Amino acid sequence: MKQIAKDEKAVVIIGSGAGGGTLAYELTKAGIACVLLEAGAYLKNEDYHNNEWEAFKQMAWLDARTTSGSWRIAKDFPTLPAWIVKAVGGTTTHWSGATPRFKDYEFKARTTYGDVAGATLLDWPITLEDLAPYYDKAEIAMGSTHRHGRPALPANNNYKVFANGAERVGYKLYATGPYATNAEPYDGRPASIQDGFNFQGDKSKAKWSTLVREIPRALETELLDLRPESHVVRITHDASGKVDTVVYADKSGALHEQAAHIVCVAGNSIETARLLLLSESNRFPKGLANSSDQVGRNYMRHLTGSVYARFDKPVHMFRGETMAGIIADEAAHKPDRGFVGGYYMETLSLGPSFLAAFAEPGGWGPEFAEIMDAYDRTAGMWIVGEDMPQATNRVTLSETVRDQWGLAAPNVHFDDHKNDVAMRNYAYDHAQKLYKAVGAIDSHRTPPYPSTHNLGTCRMSAKAEDGVVDRWGRAHDVPNLFVSDGSVMTTGAAANPTLTIVALAIRQAEYIAGELKKGTL
Amino acid sequence: MKTTKRRLLIGSAAATMMASTFAKVAIAKLPLARGGDPASDKALVRMIRVMFPHKRFGDGPYQRTADAVLAAAGKTPADRVAFSAALHDLQASGFTELDDKAALAKLKSIEDTAFFKLVKGTTVTTLYDDPEVWGLLGYEGPSFDKGGYVKRGFNDLTWLPEPRIEEYAGAGQ
Ligand SMILES: Cc1cc2nc3c(=O)[nH]c(=O)nc-3n(C[C@H](O)[C@H](O)[C@H](O)COP(=O)(O)OP(=O)(O)OC[C@H]3O[C@@H](n4cnc5c(N)ncnc54)[C@H](O)[C@@H]3O)c2cc1C
Numbered sequence A: 001m002k003q004i005a006k007d008e009k010a011v012v013i014i015g016s017g018a019g020g021g022t023l024a025y026e027l028t029k030a031g032i033a034c035v036l037l038e039a040g041a042y043l044k045n046e047d048y049h050n051n052e053w054e055a056f057k058q059m060a061w062l063d064a065r066t067t068s069g070s071w072r073i074a075k076d077f078p079t080l081p082a083w084i085v086k087a088v089g090g091t092t093t094h095w096s097g098a099t100p101r102f103k104d105y106e107f108k109a110r111t112t113y114g115d116v117a118g119a120t121l122l123d124w125p126i127t128l129e130d131l132a133p134y135y136d137k138a139e140i141a142m143g144s145t146h147r148h149g150r151p152a153l154p155a156n157n158n159y160k161v162f163a164n165g166a167e168r169v170g171y172k173l174y175a176t177g178p179y180a181t182n183a184e185p186y187d188g189r190p191a192s193i194q195d196g197f198n199f200q201g202d203k204s205k206a207k208w209s210t211l212v213r214e215i216p217r218a219l220e221t222e223l224l225d226l227r228p229e230s231h232v233v234r235i236t237h238d239a240s241g242k243v244d245t246v247v248y249a250d251k252s253g254a255l256h257e258q259a260a261h262i263v264c265v266a267g268n269s270i271e272t273a274r275l276l277l278l279s280e281s282n283r284f285p286k287g288l289a290n291s292s293d294q295v296g297r298n299y300m301r302h303l304t305g306s307v308y309a310r311f312d313k314p315v316h317m318f319r320g321e322t323m324a325g326i327i328a329d330e331a332a333h334k335p336d337r338g339f340v341g342g343y344y345m346e347t348l349s350l351g352p353s354f355l356a357a358f359a360e361p362g363g364w365g366p367e368f369a370e371i372m373d374a375y376d377r378t379a380g381m382w383i384v385g386e387d388m389p390q391a392t393n394r395v396t397l398s399e400t401v402r403d404q405w406g407l408a409a410p411n412v413h414f415d416d417h418k419n420d421v422a423m424r425n426y427a428y429d430h431a432q433k434l435y436k437a438v439g440a441i442d443s444h445r446t447p448p449y450p451s452t453h454n455l456g457t458c459r460m461s462a463k464a465e466d467g468v469v470d471r472w473g474r475a476h477d478v479p480n481l482f483v484s485d486g487s488v489m490t491t492g493a494a495a496n497p498t499l500t501i502v503a504l505a506i507r508q509a510e511y512i513a514g515e516l517k518k519g520t521l
Numbered sequence B: 001m002k003t004t005k006r007r008l009l010i011g012s013a014a015a016t017m018m019a020s021t022f023a024k025v026a027i028a029k030l031p032l033a034r035g036g037d038p039a040s041d042k043a044l045v046r047m048i049r050v051m052f053p054h055k056r057f058g059d060g061p062y063q064r065t066a067d068a069v070l071a072a073a074g075k076t077p078a079d080r081v082a083f084s085a086a087l088h089d090l091q092a093s094g095f096t097e098l099d100d101k102a103a104l105a106k107l108k109s110i111e112d113t114a115f116f117k118l119v120k121g122t123t124v125t126t127l128y129d130d131p132e133v134w135g136l137l138g139y140e141g142p143s144f145d146k147g148g149y150v151k152r153g154f155n156d157l158t159w160l161p162e163p164r165i166e167e168y169a170g171a172g173q
Helices: A018-029 A052-059 A090-094 A104-113 A128-142 A157-168 A214-220 A268-278 A352-358 A366-373 A418-437 A498-518 B005-029 B038-051 B059-073 B077-092 B100-109 B114-129 B131-137
Strands: A010-014 A034-037 A066-068 A224-227 A231-237 A243-249 A255-265 A305-310 A343-347 A378-385 A394-402 A408-413 A442-446 A481-483
Touching (some): A010 A018, A018 A034, A018 A090, A018 A214, A018 A498, A034 A214, A052 A090, A052 A352, A104 A128, A157 A378, A157 A418, A214 A224, A255 A268, A268 A394, A305 A366, A305 A418, A343 A418, A352 A366, A352 B114, A378 A418, A418 A442, B038 B100, B059 B077, B059 B114, B059 B131, B114 B131
Parallel strands (some): A010 A034, A010 A255, A034 A224, A066 A408
Antiparallel strands (some): A305 A378, A305 A442, A394 A408
16 A cells, blocks of 8 residues: 655545545546545454444444434434444445435525525535536446446335335336445446345445445555544644644544645534534634634435334335335425425335334333334335525534543534424325325334434535535635535435535546646645 | 222332332342342333333343343442332332233333433343344344345235336336
8 A cells, every 4th residue: 555654745535435435536546646534444344243233333433422402313312413434435334325316406406495584595506517427427436226227126025015105106206226236246346135234334345335446446546545543633724824734643542644735524524514623723713614604504414204114914124225215206396395395215124123222212112012013014214305404503512522532522403494394294294105005004203313414514605605615625715625525515405415425526536636737736 | 909099008108118128228239130139130121021012022032131221220339229229119119010001100100210211221222132032023133144135035025016116217207
């Protein structure tokens, strides 16, 4: 592996997930050497456990965090606002794989939805047209089924219930994808063996992640200096206001400095915002790149909710690819439903260990036991829709709680917007109707899990005062600082975010490579 | 037999007395593992079963869960003494003699206590994380080493027609 000297001004990428891992590969492929700093360990596919709690303890980001606001998470899981990964490959190592694109009007949410009271809607400074070629590249990289000649995954049991229900209530736009797991061998990786373990890390490598594709390929270029267990604690800048050094703690807590020519932050929205806030200075008293006071604000987590339905016949929802089932009929913007924006329905399954923890947090008694008793006769779906950005939904630094390095923990404050509540109730209702149409005895509305989609804390904006980064993800305030993950999303759209994060990272890499070549960066 | 109000009052007064004498003796030597004090073991196992009643489950999973609860309850002396006192209160109230309905009502009346929450929280992450329970619920667990489910029934549901898997080809997309 390449070793870049600590005093050599390098391109430094922070975080190796969907955004950072993709950027590292695209830049090294273009001949640009990079240092990739990752807080987590270099776990390999064979290290993963086919066991929910063991995997959680092995992979989840469990550093100190706090919550506030009226969302139920603050009550049920007060120290776990988000369920994401700390390891090389980031959260792509245990994502499901659903890869829908954003729709054209979702890049123009303010124009399309109008002035929604309490929401800080804004149009993106880019359009679907700008992103379309990169969506193609991302789908090809990730091997999305139903796209670019990739075949569909077969119907698993959970999908059979889901799709038949969809048909009976009159939905048309259902399919087993797009989904970034191989239905047949592709790109040097095998076909799915339908092992049912996605949220625990995929041992088989059929599922795309930056761990199985971008990072090994970046290492092969001999231009990547990957440093796992390197937790960035501060980014500093020079007298001109350009970032110049990245300070990180190794696993023993010893501090190191890496000189930087360019810094790209991709720590997943909560950590990205926190790192900028922690990097305050005389010049940036509210946090690095935060003259607009927008860093940490407009935190979005998608609408979300799940419905688990019980039948009198076996389903075995846990067998097979967890989320290889998508219904897009409700994804459109149809304000006559009583809310703006739309949502997808996607198959979902948890094992008994996690279903017990998340189906009805805090629940107990005979009704709860009934949910669990029906485990092998249960079908499940997830609802994922656009939530409204709000200035007060926000990542800030805790004044009391510190992490293992003594750094202020992030606090995540969240209140549902009225539009979120209306959409969730409508979606629950329609999910329950779908299952009823196919014979469900009963169904249960499960509240949102700790956030798996974390977006918007450093949003892209045309005007510097409205956001944190420009159309390339470059900080308005700091010309050699980039944000390269889901935090740049101006609004969240209905679709799962990872395809868009990857597309944006490919586009950003092309821009950075171009600017470096021109000598303008 | 008709339960009079008076009898109930006497009963609960006796229970309180018993609880306080018991408490003095027994709290200090409350076992940290199951098996030290059969009566309190029984009360805890019964409590967990009433909270999460599954007719199909034998005592094994509930007993293993009680072990985990005791381990979680014994972290500090303060935790240990608070837990023992609460468990003794429950025993002294005659909890183990109650039928399912009355036992459920009794637990409902203490569901906001730290004691109850500790038992509940530990049970949720223990009882259903038990391979015997998985088997009883029809969950087949780790699968990679067995080649996944691709040849073990991932698509064996036959009570519904085979659905389309391709995206809709019609108009209006
Ligand atoms: C259970 C689950 C299922 C999901 N399913 C889907 C799906 O079907 N479709 C979809 O589109 N999305 C899905 N997602 C979401 C998807 O995983 C994320 O959108 C995506 O991984 C986010 O990419 P990222 O680059 O922003 O962050 P991540 O992938 O989380 O990567 C961030 C990395 O940065 C590291 N890091 C953070 N702070 C620091 C620091 N200070 N120093 C060094 N390193 C740091 C972290 O350890 C981590 O490795 C799912 C997520 C979960 C949890």
